[in-house]
Amino acid sequence: MPSPDWTSPAAEGPVDATVELPGSKSLTNRFLILAARAGGVSRLRAPLRSRDSLLMVEALKGLGTGIEDDGDDWLVTPGQGFGPARIDCGLAGTVMRFMPPLAALASGEVHFDGDPHARTRPMGPALEALRSLGVVIDDGGRGSLPFSVTGSGSVRGGSVTLDASASSQFISALLLSGAHYDDGVTVHHEGPPVPSQPHLDMTVEALRDAGADVDDSEPDTWRVEPGPLNPLDVQIEPDLSNAAPFLAAALVTRGRVRVPGWPQHTTQAGDAIRGVLDEMGADVILGRDGLTVSAVDGFTGIDVDLHDASELTPVVAALAALADGPTLIRGVAHIRGHETDRLAALAHELGALGSDVTETEDGLHIVPRRLSPTTFHTYADHRMVMAAAVLGLAVPGLVIEDVGTVAKTLPTFTELWTAMLGQRPSEGRTA
Numbered sequence: 001m002p003s004p005d006w007t008s009p010a011a012e013g014p015v016d017a018t019v020e021l022p023g024s025k026s027l028t029n030r031f032l033i034l035a036a037r038a039g040g041v042s043r044l045r046a047p048l049r050s051r052d053s054l055l056m057v058e059a060l061k062g063l064g065t066g067i068e069d070d071g072d073d074w075l076v077t078p079g080q081g082f083g084p085a086r087i088d089c090g091l092a093g094t095v096m097r098f099m100p101p102l103a104a105l106a107s108g109e110v111h112f113d114g115d116p117h118a119r120t121r122p123m124g125p126a127l128e129a130l131r132s133l134g135v136v137i138d139d140g141g142r143g144s145l146p147f148s149v150t151g152s153g154s155v156r157g158g159s160v161t162l163d164a165s166a167s168s169q170f171i172s173a174l175l176l177s178g179a180h181y182d183d184g185v186t187v188h189h190e191g192p193p194v195p196s197q198p199h200l201d202m203t204v205e206a207l208r209d210a211g212a213d214v215d216d217s218e219p220d221t222w223r224v225e226p227g228p229l230n231p232l233d234v235q236i237e238p239d240l241s242n243a244a245p246f247l248a249a250a251l252v253t254r255g256r257v258r259v260p261g262w263p264q265h266t267t268q269a270g271d272a273i274r275g276v277l278d279e280m281g282a283d284v285i286l287g288r289d290g291l292t293v294s295a296v297d298g299f300t301g302i303d304v305d306l307h308d309a310s311e312l313t314p315v316v317a318a319l320a321a322l323a324d325g326p327t328l329i330r331g332v333a334h335i336r337g338h339e340t341d342r343l344a345a346l347a348h349e350l351g352a353l354g355s356d357v358t359e360t361e362d363g364l365h366i367v368p369r370r371l372s373p374t375t376f377h378t379y380a381d382h383r384m385v386m387a388a389a390v391l392g393l394a395v396p397g398l399v400i401e402d403v404g405t406v407a408k409t410l411p412t413f414t415e416l417w418t419a420m421l422g423q424r425p426s427e428g429r430t431a
């Protein structure tokens with residue numbers, strides 16, 4: 001059931017705000033997977049509580065993992081894993097990709113399905129790779145959800161070659177469970193370049209945090225040795241991709257936004273927003289008190305390759321539509337397989353507002369034009385909501401359809417947004 005529409009608040013002047021963002025989806029869901037089979041109880045400090053991470057929690061609980069929320073942290077008690085079980089992936093790439101290699105270690109049948117659009121997200125190479133490592137999978141020949149994984153308590157593992165150009169998550173998935181396979185796992189990518197390199201680095205770093213022996217020294221090849229994982233005690237960083245729309249508000253309103261807790265070192269792809277905003281002409285300062293972005297004058301269009309940080313595309317596209325010149329976003333052909341076909345969705349919705357947008361083979365060319373308010377459709381995509389809110393700052397009366405879909409990664413988005421604008425939450429009206 002879609003949630004209500006929301007008339008996105010326009011900016012009444014320059015914002016000057018500090019915005020505290022909840023934890024990273026990608027870190028939370030990786031640490032949950034690792035903790036589920038570690039050698040003791042793990043503590044995840046300040047995890048993200050959102051649809052994607054709660055679906056991961058339910059999936060793991062369904063396989064016998066104990067997860068307790070003490071109000072601040074999640075305590076994860078490993079379980080051996082047993083079926084039969086049914087896993088709802090929602091629209092979460094991390095659940096549909098990261099869970100099957102773990103479910104393969106359980107005994108019994110584990111059935112996977114998700115939201116209607118989840119059935120169209122790419123899965124084929126991931127399922128084929130698991131099969132070649134000795135896992136029994138029934139996907140009815142579709143290469144997508146729904147499918148079932150039937151485990152016998154162990155997985156042979158070994159070496160596998162796959163084409164991960166559609167999603168880096170295919171590789172992360174195998175690595176995150178590979179230490180528990182009898183022969184470990186060696187994953188070799190063959191095909192057009194894998195997107196989202198920072199997410200692969202995040203997987204390797206998280207595995208090493210848990211004591212795994214990982215070799216990523218060869219291009220396009222990753223090896224995880226078999227062996228036990230240590231329990232974790234980890235502080236989850238704020239989600240830097242979710243910070244992007246708030247930082248973008250500094251540019252649109254010629255104001256200033258600070259995000260406390262921005263890490264000095266991180267593997268989050270969203271960290272790339274610093275370079276993007278700097279190139280657009282903002283002042284970007286990373287200090288001990290967090291990241292501060294300010295913009296006094298206008299901001300320019302840019303030519304940017306977002307292959308490594310494609311999650312940023314919707315918000316960067318929204319900024320581009322409000323910039324002082326054209327923007328070319330390149331390197332993101334694979335986001336046609338994200339929550340929705342993001343290139344088509346952005347081209348359509350920005351076009352409906354009045355932008356001059358061309359969908360290229362691997363991105364978008366956006367020429368700013370005068371925009372008029374309309375209903376911005378969001379296609380069950382949290383980042384379309386965020387992009388729409390950025391546009392709404394400068395386009396009074398813009399209505400965001402199904403605003404609640406933002407709960408995929410940021411259930412408190414509208415509250416944070418209206419607070420940033422110095423308004424009470426009730427001032428963002430339900431249309």
Ligand SMILES: O=C(O)C1=C[C@@H](OP(=O)(O)O)[C@@H](O)[C@H](O)C1
Nearest residue numbers: 026166167168169195196199311
């Ligand atoms: O591993 C992860 O946590 C993610 C990897 C990326 O996926 P793709 O490589 O499919 O873009 C990213 O876009 C997604 O939001 C999260």
Ligand SMILES: C=C(OP(=O)(O)O)C(=O)O
Nearest residue numbers: 091092093094311338339
């Ligand atoms: C692509 C995204 O999510 P997922 O983890 O579902 O792939 C995203 O959050 O932008």
